[in-house]
Amino acid sequence: MPAxxxxxxxxxxxxxxxxxxxxxxxxxxxxxxxxxFGAASIIPFIEGILYLFMSDKQFDDTYVYGKKGWL
Known part of the structure; x- marks a missing residue:
């Protein structure tokens, strides 16, 4: 959630x-x-939305254990 x-x-x-x-x-x-000039800030915005709709297990598997750096 914080991410x-x-x-x-x-x-x-x-x-x-x-x-x-x-x-x-x-x-x-x-x-x-x-x-x-800030246009690339759409990437973390989209990532934040994706993080919200993932289950905690899926988030952990993908970003904590899997170390997936981008979308």
């Missing part, structure tokens, strides 16, 4: 990536947001 809220509300700062421990992906997201 979803971070992705939706402050995804432009890539806080959802850093919260999940994905430092490399977080830095990439920050750079993309700077280069595209």
């Amino acid at each position: 979803a809220i971070l992705g939706i509300l402050v995804g432009w700062l890539a806080l959802n990536k850093f919260y999940l421990g994905y430092t490399k992906e977080g830095v990439i997201q920050l750079v993309l947001n700077i280069i595209t």
